[in-house]
Amino acid sequence: MQVIVNGRTRQYRTVEFDTKRNRVLLIEQRLLPHTFKRIETQDFAATARAIRDMVVRGAGAIGATAAYGLAQGARAFKRRSMPAFQKHVQRVFEALRNARPTAVDPVNAMLEVRRKMAAGNTIEAQQEIALAAAQAFADDNVEDCRAIGKHGAALIRDGMNILTHCNAGWLAFVDIGSATAPIYTAQAQDRKFHVYCDETRPRCQGATLTAWELAQQRVPHHVIADNAAGHLFQRGQIQIVIVGSDRTLGRTGEVANKIGTYAKAVLAHRHRVPFYVAIPLSTIDWNLKSGAAIPIEERDETEVLGAWGADSRGARRYVRVANPGSHAKNPGFDVTPAELITGIITPKGIFKPAELWDNRHQLGFTGR
């Protein structure tokens, strides 16, 4: 997407690859929204560190980064022994997998690259395939987001106020994003609307990343405290809600997403405002039978007890907000039941939560 750098707009993806210099190019997301900067990783180990240290985050983005990292590592192999090459690739795979051990996207992305590589008979052929497969993975991610945008944009009409929560934007994918895709597509279709970004405490990805994204695209928007949405619903100032999802249950239509999503769904339902969830197919979990079985990560209490931001000199700094003697509970996600969800926007179209299972083969289910 477009980024405004020194008053000029330039186009970037979250993750790119420099084929000649065999380097992964990443937006340094930890500096956003205060500073826009890109970094290059010299080798697969540096790419793994970038994933681990959250230079790049978001399921789609770290999947593509791992795929590129695997190609980068494979291409750096200079000897001629195929067994040594395969051992090396395994080492690269493990380094990238262990960078975020609980994330499933890097593993799936790399398995796809390796499956394709197996068709190459020489080291050189496998190296070439690895690069092409990583590129294809990234391009597919972009195409999926583009398709989400096409389906979702039809929901956005002139004059609407859209509520978003957290960041399921292009920074979390290779480009375009999921929850933001309908917004960017509707904007490209010249529709006029306005977005409210929940700041999304405690990590404030709405105030930082989503607001930054929207500012780059010059989409009219305001940040609000998570507390403010209820009042805006009451006064008829929100016409549609679009959020992303970390895991959507294909059997029940329940949606796990950033903490606070559930409350917004309850409010939208009370005020008869449509509530949509935008997801790529990789987010659908076809196995779990109940949202109550989704493990909810309890995150570090310091996130709730304070805030990160820029001080008056622009230096990044943590301030302790809460009473020094007090502790915090910090569940990272919540689960929204299907009954509160108007529709799930996928690359294959918009489905009611209860329709996911009936359309499972179209939506990528490969089990029985």
Next chain:
Amino acid sequence: MQVIVNGRTRQYRTVEFDTKRNRVLLIEQRLLPHTFKRIETQDFAATARAIRDMVVRGAGAIGATAAYGLAQGARAFKRRSMPAFQKHVQRVFEALRNARPTAVDPVNAMLEVRRKMAAGNTIEAQQEIALAAAQAFADDNVEDCRAIGKHGAALIRDGMNILTHCNAGWLAFVDIGSATAPIYTAQAQDRKFHVYCDETRPRCQGATLTAWELAQQRVPHHVIADNAAGHLFQRGQIQIVIVGSDRTLGRTGEVANKIGTYAKAVLAHRHRVPFYVAIPLSTIDWNLKSGAAIPIEERDETEVLGAWGADSRGARRYVRVANPGSHAKNPGFDVTPAELITGIITPKGIFKPAELWDNRHQLGFTGR
């Protein structure tokens, strides 16, 4: 209430008066929760500045401060001319009123003091009455909170998790508080329970003031992001909600309170968790006929765009959290409809919202 100073507990009120030295003693609330300190105001002008600069805040607390400030100013008059004295008292009254021009409590408190003063025939008599009347005002405020605590404590049972929002604690009154009164009373009755404090963005009075209060009383508690309550309701981890109110409509039972209260009421209703509002009678507005008519203050956007806290050296500091190019909407309050409120805890007992009007004479209504 009790404050832990250097490991020892001491008893304070938010506002006290040193009769011998004619000074108002205030807790410097702007330094909380990081530093506990009391200040003395030398004269009524300094007391007015303390109200204006929010050394002291909260309806009950600034009412009592203004009452004491009026007595302080009256007592400082050293000449013998009654007309000059009355002119002086009027000047004191105006200085204290203008410190927070939209607040109604200082005005009501001072009018009560002046009404009683009128019974005195000499300057000395009026000075004496002023002090006694200010003391009586403060003591009545404490007695009202004590009565709220007595009625509300009956709702709290062993093992409960109580959710609070914002700060309607003793720091906002002369002592004990409104929403906190049932908590402190139940603790004094040896009941065992736990409190979740919504951090209450954007000003975080829950994370700072309420958490500080509970820590001083050694009430088990955790701070949570405002986003987390929905998940806790879902998992059955909240058994009762108690909040305060800035204005409660006597005719409809609607409750205006800090932004975010409404969303908590909607969630509590969905999960069949009782939702109570604790108020002194002065909070009841007998005139307004609809909550939609309550003006909702739009506060400064910097509150939402960043956060105040202590840096690693303990210095108070503001950090900008949100994207630098973005703006914020910041409604300060919202209105909760009567249908979502289980009961209103008053010094006169607990009433259903719809019962306020029927019991209006008991609840202080003096109109027709």
